[in-house]
Amino acid sequence: MIENYNLFLLVCGIAFLFGTFFPILFRRIPVSLPMLQVGFGIAMGYWWLSLPFLDPIQNGLVIEKMTEFVVLVSLVGAGLKLDTPLNWQLWRPTVRLLLITMPIGILLMGTLGYYAFGLSLGAAILLGAVLAPTDPVLASSIQVGPPNSGGEDKTRFALTSEAGLNDGLAFPFVYLAIKIAEASSQGRVITSSLLWDWFTHDVLWKIIAGVLVGIVVGKLVAKVVFSKKASETTLSQGYMVIALTLLAYGLAEFVHSYGFISVFVAALAFRRSERDHDYHAKLHDFAEQSEGLFMSVVLIGFGILIGQALMSGIELTWRVYIVSFVFLLVIRPLGGMIALTGMDMQRNEKYVISALGIRGLGTLYYLSYALNQGFFDEADSLKLWIVCIIVILASIVLHGMTASKLLKLTPRPS
Numbered sequence: 001m002i003e004n005y006n007l008f009l010l011v012c013g014i015a016f017l018f019g020t021f022f023p024i025l026f027r028r029i030p031v032s033l034p035m036l037q038v039g040f041g042i043a044m045g046y047w048w049l050s051l052p053f054l055d056p057i058q059n060g061l062v063i064e065k066m067t068e069f070v071v072l073v074s075l076v077g078a079g080l081k082l083d084t085p086l087n088w089q090l091w092r093p094t095v096r097l098l099l100i101t102m103p104i105g106i107l108l109m110g111t112l113g114y115y116a117f118g119l120s121l122g123a124a125i126l127l128g129a130v131l132a133p134t135d136p137v138l139a140s141s142i143q144v145g146p147p148n149s150g151g152e153d154k155t156r157f158a159l160t161s162e163a164g165l166n167d168g169l170a171f172p173f174v175y176l177a178i179k180i181a182e183a184s185s186q187g188r189v190i191t192s193s194l195l196w197d198w199f200t201h202d203v204l205w206k207i208i209a210g211v212l213v214g215i216v217v218g219k220l221v222a223k224v225v226f227s228k229k230a231s232e233t234t235l236s237q238g239y240m241v242i243a244l245t246l247l248a249y250g251l252a253e254f255v256h257s258y259g260f261i262s263v264f265v266a267a268l269a270f271r272r273s274e275r276d277h278d279y280h281a282k283l284h285d286f287a288e289q290s291e292g293l294f295m296s297v298v299l300i301g302f303g304i305l306i307g308q309a310l311m312s313g314i315e316l317t318w319r320v321y322i323v324s325f326v327f328l329l330v331i332r333p334l335g336g337m338i339a340l341t342g343m344d345m346q347r348n349e350k351y352v353i354s355a356l357g358i359r360g361l362g363t364l365y366y367l368s369y370a371l372n373q374g375f376f377d378e379a380d381s382l383k384l385w386i387v388c389i390i391v392i393l394a395s396i397v398l399h400g401m402t403a404s405k406l407l408k409l410t411p412r413p414s
Helices: 002-025 033-047 060-081 088-116 121-131 154-169 171-185 192-225 237-254 259-272 279-311 318-340 347-355 361-371 378-407
Strands: none
Touching: 002 033, 002 279, 033 279, 033 378, 060 154, 060 237, 060 259, 060 279, 060 361, 088 121, 088 154, 088 318, 088 347, 121 171, 121 361, 121 378, 154 171, 154 192, 154 259, 154 347, 171 192, 171 361, 192 237, 192 259, 237 259, 237 279, 279 361, 279 378, 318 347, 318 378, 347 378, 361 378
């Protein structure tokens, strides 16, 4: 790879150029920036024959770390965006999407994985868990605007808050899949003791601790930033975004809780302090631009991987395509509509929220993280990568072409 380093930099530069001029050149065409960047990566992977093959199984650790950082920066940006106060009635749609839609997606996609692809129980649960969350990175274009930019409509708020929280809440099911795969690999049966340990530690403790760490970090950092002495100095928004991210994530992981939850909650707690201060917008702008740059690199790599697979002549069964589109067009919309039933929302709002469950880089992170634990066999790992890559690619194309049109069906705030 090192001998192609300069050429790779050129490719990244072209991708960043796409991001720079995208709003001007493609504003009237139903094409998203991720579609362009992935498409460019696919072309490079297909024609750039000297590039070493990007095996996702062999390069799992690299994929894990790259996608992890992009998701973290995206979570901070999502938390800093939200102007909506912490009111139960306003957050009810989010809670329902997390507690109803996500489990439905995990259950149904896990079932399809088990019966359609012959996955083991642990791998089937993992398939459902990694595909259930709405991605905070690729869904950024359908989220609310910058801080203090005006009222937030219910649709964009629900999608932003869901994307911010469900990345962390998918982790308990990822850990459940890992524990089951570990037990199976060691010839142990799945006992009630294993499930109880999972529930008390991976569900209760890690979620509660992650929330508490996020609140403490967000409030403490805000107290320092908005202190009288600090207000007399121009503080670097770049340092602050990274500091807030790494403090929350590092401390949460240190106490064995969920860092993704902690990062989003920390940004949300920071946002609740001095809500009208223009420093929030500066932090958000830096986080958004950083996220876009790192996302571009990952999306190009994702496209190259697909292009190389096409060049190698990999054949996919009809089941992969059918299951992928069933998940995107049936399971997620159905789960969303069930969760939002009875809510004081227009039918179009419910439909759009349910339909725009974008899958993306979060899925790549969860999958690589779980497979890197070493408890899933190679056959299951390969099937998981193939299905997830097809679902993500289909989501990028499908939602990239329809998101702007769907959002026009919902009312905008006055």
